[in-house]
Amino acid sequence: MDLTDHNKIVKHFFEDVPQINLDYIKGFTSETGIYQHSKFNIPDYHHGYCLDDNARALLLLLMFSVEENKPIENGLIKTYLSYIYYSQEENGWFRNFMSYDLKFLESIGSEDSMGRTIWTLGYLIAHNPFLKYHPIAKETFDRIINHVVTFKSIRAVAYSILGILYFLEKYPNQKSQLEQLSDLVDFLVKEFEAASTDSWPWYEEILSYDNAIIPFSILKAGNFLNNDAVKEIGIKSSIFLDNILFRNGHLSLIGNNGWLTREKQNNNQGQQPIEVASIILWYKELSKLNLDVNASEKIRLSFAWFLGVNDHKESLFDLENMACFDGLEPYGVNQNMGAESNTAFWMSYLHAKPFCK
Template sequence: MKITYIATYPPRECGIGTFTNNLFKSMLRQNEQHEQTNEGFVVALNDNELTYKYPEEVKVTIRQDHQEDYLKAVKYINLSGADVCILQHEFGIFGGQSGVYILPLLHRLEIPLIVTLHTILKTPSYNEKAVLKEICKMACKIVVMSHKAIEFLTTIYDVPKEKIALIEHGVPDIHFSPEKSKKEFKLEKKKVLLTFGFIGRSKGIETVIKALPEVVKKYPEVIYIVLGKTHPNVLRHSGEEYRIFLLRLVKNLHLENHVVFLNEFIDEQDLFKYLYACDIYITPYLNEAQITSGTLSYAVGVGAAVLSTPYWHAAELLAHGRGKLFQFNDSDDLANTLTELLDKPEEQVKLKNKAAEYGRNITWPKTGEKYVALAEKIVKDERPVPAKKETEPDLLILPPFSLAHINRLTDDTGIIQHAKFGIPNLKEGYCLDDNSRALLMVLMAYKQMKDMRALELSPIYLSYIHYMQNADGTFRNFLSFNRNFLDEIGSEDSFGRTIWALGYLLANAPNDAYYQTGKLIFFNAAPNFESLKSIRGIANTMIGICYYLRSNPSDDSMTERLRNLANVLIKHYTENQSPGWNWFESLLAYDNGILPLALLHSAKILNDDKVTQTAIDSMNFLTQHTLKDNYLSVIGNEKWYKKEGERSLFAQQPIDAMAMVLMYHEAYFVTKDKDFLNKLYTSFLWFLGENDLRMSLYDFETKGCCDGFERYGVNRNQGAESSLAYLISHLTVLQAYEEFHKSDLRLV
């Protein structure tokens, strides 16, 4: 049997890495007792761009925050001949919100999956719960290390109990003489208290230090050893603040001769010498939320006398006389318990014997044997036949999201509408259309990625919109580079796109100041909504109203305005529909996907079957004429596509591809049909070369998007409209990608 392991791994200093290393060795070693031979390899997680000199069993590495690495890793696993995959799960070791980056890897895995859960939260966030539930759905078996973990999985995460296997944390089968260990460390005349593991505020070491003055009054030979480095995450964010606090506490309590800090991550041989040398082992964690503790398992495994606060794992592992408990953050209780135990050596012996008896059953060879048996059963009895999977975004070919070109086009007035190649064309000035699109894009980027540059750009575009609004609520569109108005009233399309951006702002405002400004502009414009005549202006306005109503569903008057506008679109559809022509006009022109998109948005609010059906029918008609041979062929703007005429192939523009991406994205939310995610991604690939000319419009050097296709080829100018269309589409793909892997999450 060939096994692949996904986890952190030594020499990275991480408890899960140590666990995985022991599991790897124990499963291979265990099988030497059988005729067949196990083999395996490791896929290791790196953190914060660090690299490590891994042993030969590590065949692939994943940079924690690089999505493409996860996809490369799963391709390697699927081609490796591995029979089963064992994943060590802890939220903090995988990239993305709540470790979501691991989901696409697991979705693409073509071999059975066993997941070992090291953390199971009692009160998870919405995303944490959704991610863990998705992982549990994909796993053939879920391994936990305590009965409390089983309770949480079944009651909080809805995991079937029969899917869960209890295999307790393994303990290295290492033995030393307590007397020789004490002598080696020159501790023969000391009563040794010990805590080991990564150091951080939650470990409660100050509770032990505060208890020592009372203990050393009676037992001056007591020494407390704190063995372990500051946790890497704590070190990055807070430095050695906690360790310094502890050192000051020791000094203030005059315990310099009774407390020793060993700031090391030592190997298991030396660690076990310290465990055998200690008289009493202490885990003083500050709260109950610890479902698994490897350090506690080690202490029990070697037969130490253990004192602990009653966190979940400790309350379970130390039951039946295997240890004693004291209250959280209660130094007096600990001092009394320590003194009582030191007063009664025979009680220490009882605790040690009980722990040692239990520890003999959780050595790594025995734990490895249980994992091997579990894996063999899954491979033999439960190996699934690989099902045909839905096409999904392949982030390996997505360029990194970048605002570089948008920064280049933006000054303190707004975004310049045109460019010569990748250079802003100042002669053309600014327009409302593009500043509204830009506001929408940066709000999406900030919401999804918390991109601070996007947040910094948003008031520039919002203030442009405010500046261009007329007293009657309408908007001018064009502004020269020297800030002269170039029109009195802009197009209805530009009006609608502005309402869309403002509606999105009202639903997703990053702060109250932006919300209040957006609300003022939005409602100043509102009296003009029902006087619109352009169906694209109407459609864009409807989308903005829908976003507004998502956060203000009780606004009945705005809901009625939405209904009236939807009826206008349906009237156009009814008047122009004929056999084989399910559309709103007698031609397919520009920005076509916006029309079904507006009705799809409205369908969720109006609950009107006619709205929904018109949206679906018109979308299917548009799909029929633009998605062929598994790529998007946008209706060209040279002559468009008149009913009973020939469609125009050239002058294809990015806003049309963006409209298709957004349309399929919304269609998925309305119908829950994952085929629309496939169509969404196919439409996005138009930007990257899956198109009629087989040429990429995205410029990997400038990070801008070319303005479209002409008969001669790609129009290399990279104006605001095309670049914003690409970025909005890119963000939508990322949003859909996350939705695909967290199907029970509703992302706006």
Template sequence: MKLAYIGSYPPRECGIGTFTQNLTKSMLGIDELGVEQNEIMVVAMNDGNQKYAYPKEVKHQIRQEYQTDYVEAANFINLSGSDICILEHEFGIYGGNSGMYILPLLHRLEIPFIVTLHTILESPSYNEKAILKEICKMADKVVVMSHKAILFLTTIYDVTQDKIEMIEHGVPDIYFDRVDAKAAFKLTKKKLILTFGFIGRNKGIETVIHALPEVIKNHPDVLYIVLGKTHPNVLRHAGEEYRNFLQQQIKNLNLQSHVLMLNEFVGEVELFKYLSACDIYITPYLNEAQITSGTLSYAMGAGCAVVSTPYWHAAELLTANRGRLFDFNQPHELSQILNQLFDHPETLKEIQANAYKYGKNVTWPKIGKKYLHLSHDLLAFPKQKKDKKETAIDLFLLPPFSLTHIKRLTDDTGIIQHAKFGIPNLKEGYCLDDNARALLMVLMSYKQQKDETALQFMPIYLSYIHYMQNKDGSFRNFLSFNRNFLDEVGSEDSFGRTIWALGYLIGNAPNDAYYQTGKLVFFDAVPYFETLKSIRSIANTIIGISYYLKTNPSDEHMIEVLKRLTDKLIHQYDLNQSETWKWFESLLAYDNGMLPLSLLHAAQHLPDGRIKEVAMITMEFLEEHTLNDGTLSVIGNDKWYRKDGERSFFAQQPIDAMAMVLMFHQAFLLTGNKDYLNKLFDSFMWFLGENDLRLSLYDFETKGCCDGFENYGINRNQGAESSLAYLISHLTVLEAYEEFYQADVNNVSKKGISLQKI
């Protein structure tokens, strides 16, 4: 039998990784001759941009926040010849909102899969509940490690009892004599108390520290060891604040000779030596919401006398005189229990013996056999092949999202507007249009993927926009490479694109400094909104105002401005439309999709039904002339397409494809009609070769996008406009895909939405 596993994996320092490794080894099925009966392969989850030197059984890797990696992994598993997939589920190790990115992978699996649930919440968020329910619904078997978990699954998550399997947390089959272990650490004369595992505020270690003075009065030979590194997530966001707090508490209580904090992540052999040496093991967690504790299981397996707060797993395991419980945040109660146990060594030994007896029944070889038995049962009675629910969006076709070329084009002033092939053309300097697009793109990237490079670029693009704003609120557009202004007032198009980016920033700023700066520049420009003449500038400004209103819906003045600008677009439509020509002008020119897109945005904020009506009519008209048989053919800028004339096929440009992607995305958000997602993806594939030339404009080597194509072929220059158009489109595809699965998971019944198989 070939087994595939999905989870974190050593050398990544993670409790789930240790569990996954132990499980894989225990399921090899080694016979009496030492021959492995089963084959294993691991798909390892990477955190952030970390890279690890994995052992040979790791055959594939997933970067946590890269959606495409999940789809690639599903295809890899399906083609690997594996019989069963086993997923280790913990919300925090998978990407997306509450780990949502794992869902498309599971939807695509073509083999049975078992999920082991390491966290089951009694009061989950809406997303957490929906995601876990969907995982359990797709799984062939759901493994839990406590009876409380079964109760939660059946009563909160609507999982049927017959799908759930109770298999305890395994423990290594390692044994050290207590006397020898103490001697090895030179602690023979000490009464040793131990806590191990990743350190964070929820662990409640300060409770033990505050309990020690009362214990030391009676037992001055007590030593408390805290063994473990600060949790990586805590370290990222708060540094060593909690560890420093504990050190200060130790100093304040004069416990320096009685508490030892070891900032180490030790291997299992060394860990069991510590566990064997300790007299009492403590888990002083601060609340009950822990359905499984690997540290508790290990302590029991090593035969420790455990003293714990009554979190769910501890309350269940420490029955039958296998330990003692004390209430949360009660150091005095803990002091009493510790003194009682140290005062009565015979009671302590009895508890240790009971714990050791339990531990011998849950060693990894025995747990592995239970998982193997479960796997064989699934293969012996296979289910009918499950239907796959997916849109036409196929993330497997997308290249990995990369800011490599944008990094190449960006310096400390802004983004260079042009390039020779993939090399920045410094002679052309900078422009407002591209820095506005760049700001929009990095905001989207950081919002979706928490990309640190995107965060670093934000102040560069925002400061360029601020620098180019005149005192009266208007903007210059062009700046030379040596930072000389090249115009007094820029084009209306550049103005509109800037307002679009600023409006998006106000609703999606990563911190208050960016928010306040964006808001200042935005409102300084407001007096110019209603002076605009260019309908594309008006459209872009409408989009910017619409994004602003998402977070400021009660701004009546801005709603009125939005209404008047929208009326201008509707008026242009009324002037130019006819029975056969449903458009705002007498020609289809450039950036066409932005016009219906702006009305689709406005329709979310204005109750006038005519706005949505004109948006849908013009969108369908544009689609009729550019999207046939699933292939996008945008209007070429060579001659454009004049009413009653012939359309141009050459000088097709990426910004037009981007506008189509954005337009169909907004149409999906407004209507819930899944067909727009298919059209969105068809439009995006224009970049990757589904176009009139059947050539990819995306450059897989430079990670940039070519400037368009002419009658001679691809224009290989890769300027900012084209590359940003590609990246904004790419991010929109990822966002739309997640939104579809969010709707699927939530089983939302919005007007017009269909979650049936497509």
């Protein structure tokens, strides 16, 4: 497939779907929050809800409102923000998983789910169109934020960096958040220095899930801090990841059926839509730099992954349901249409759109 083919596919898709369509997501949401998983195109009550997906869904709505300059008055922002608030304990920690009968299934959630929530709350606080939600968002943010320095998950730290950067747009002189930002960036720098070699300039000895979010956060933090050493780490790791993701003229994601290590060849089975959303955000950041990565073209190629420009040559978007399938498995397309996949698809759509007209 040559480059003109995927450009035509993407262009035609945006002509057929000229604006974001949240009908499936709205139908996938109850009064409590967005359901976690589906069985084909209906909610699978067996898996209930989770903080992760409600934070993702809220971030999508907020970004849609900002990027498209369109207010959202469909009640979903309140629903997702209410779930986040209810998930938080008085001590600031969040719980992640909730059963269909509204019982939390753990005493404390994953660091990654908390980091994503911090990112979402920071984004909300940074933008004035959501002023009526700022008091509850800031109260929730303030209760969790002092815990971030205990995080050990690299991705949780990356998500938290993004949230703090947005928070500082609103409160640029908040000393405690400036210190936390520096501490979190130092953590990622030390992880990079400990794991990286000349042939493996990365933050871990493995490439697993949502990899692009790490250099994305480092690049944004390095720019905010005006720290050339941090920016250089972001650039080195970005070039490394860029060289891995695109093979045979299309995006080939690292699959979750076995991650990529220094010793093992890449596994491309179990590719997930969440990867694409972060990749597009990352390339948007790279497009601001003078790097030879052809960022605009990579954004179009990344979105084309949803439309069949992938290892299986199968589309993951279903026009009848206006919804995204859950990923590429060894047997082909996973026919379920869960929350993560659909929030990732529409976030990818939102940020790819300016590059795909």
